[in-house]
Amino acid sequence: MNSEFVEEVGARPPLVLGVDPRPALHGNPPLESIRRYTLELLEALAPKLCAVKFQAAFFEALGAPGFALMHQLISGARVISLPVIIDAKRGDIGSTAEAYARAYLEAYPGSALTVNPYLGSDALEPFFQAAQQSGGAVFVLVKTSNPGSGLFQDVQGSDGKPLYRRVAEYVAAQAEAQRVGQWSRVAAVVGATYPTHLEELRGLMPHSLLLLPGLGAQGGTPVRGAGLLNAASRALYYPGGQPDIPRAVQQAEAYLQELQTPLPQPDLPQ
Ligand SMILES: O=c1ccn([C@@H]2O[C@H](COP(=O)(O)O)[C@@H](O)[C@H]2O)c(=O)[nH]1
Numbered sequence: 001m002n003s004e005f006v007e008e009v010g011a012r013p014p015l016v017l018g019v020d021p022r023p024a025l026h027g028n029p030p031l032e033s034i035r036r037y038t039l040e041l042l043e044a045l046a047p048k049l050c051a052v053k054f055q056a057a058f059f060e061a062l063g064a065p066g067f068a069l070m071h072q073l074i075s076g077a078r079v080i081s082l083p084v085i086i087d088a089k090r091g092d093i094g095s096t097a098e099a100y101a102r103a104y105l106e107a108y109p110g111s112a113l114t115v116n117p118y119l120g121s122d123a124l125e126p127f128f129q130a131a132q133q134s135g136g137a138v139f140v141l142v143k144t145s146n147p148g149s150g151l152f153q154d155v156q157g158s159d160g161k162p163l164y165r166r167v168a169e170y171v172a173a174q175a176e177a178q179r180v181g182q183w184s185r186v187a188a189v190v191g192a193t194y195p196t197h198l199e200e201l202r203g204l205m206p207h208s209l210l211l212l213p214g215l216g217a218q219g220g221t222p223v224r225g226a227g228l229l230n231a232a233s234r235a236l237y238y239p240g241g242q243p244d245i246p247r248a249v250q251q252a253e254a255y256l257q258e259l260q261t262p263l264p265q266p267d268l269p270q
Pocket residue numbers: 018020055087143144145146189190191213214215216217218231232233234235
């Protein structure tokens with residue numbers, strides 16, 4: 001088996017670079033310019049990151065060459081030993097979920113995939129099994145960062161529990177069965193834009209790495225804590241609104257300074 005995603009990530013700085021390329025911000029030909037910029041940026045930022053997250057939508061929007069580019073960049077990240085998260089938010093009936101699991105988890109051993117829990121447990125199990133076999137991980141959407149996430153995720157069942165909490169409890173049970181040391185291959189997404197939910201959700205899912213998208217452009221701020229993976233796409237990939245490697249390095253250092261400052265200790269009783 002390849003190295004385990006959760007062990008690699010758990011040992012690195014708690015910052016994730018999101019790669020969401022916009023061709024209009026690049027020179028010609030745009031795909032070649034995106035390829036070169038991204039590989040150079042990965043080289044420059046790798047020691048400051050626990051992972052790079054590729055947003056599949058931006059590559060799919062570029063057609064077949066775009067999809068091929070995402071696969072090239074994933075391989076480029078693995079060559080420099082940088083863990084990879086593929087943000088594709090897949091979820092479908094079991095037999096189709098198996099195909100998605102082959103496409104992303106089996107194709108990239110030791111990498112992670114975001115998945116949508118809406119279809120239920122039989123739709124998620126193929127991903128958990130593939131993660132176990134490939135040394136990868138699965139990030140289940142629990143509470144997403146967008147302003148409209150509460151419409152369904154905050155709806156309370158007859159027991160008064162919001163849907164996101166039921167998903168978190170399910171994740172926690174699955175995570176227990178897939179522990180790799182302190183952390184589990186079953187992880188979760190919690191928006192950095194909902195810090196109060198985060199406190200509750202960390203308590204409910206003590207063994208899951210939590211991916212926190214929304215840092216920077218969506219208004220989220222760095223959150224310190226074990227297993228909290230702070231993720232920024234626009235703010236790190238296009239700092240100041242355009243490709244700029246020195247500024248991206250500065251921004252990553254500023255985030256890390258906030259993330260790695262020790263938490264204040266409570267006063268000890270006299
Ligand atoms: O709850 C979620 C889940 C995923 N995302 C994704 O993260 C990035 C955020 O981009 P920024 O430029 O840092 O706002 C993007 O790929 C989203 O699809 C999320 O934002 N929230």
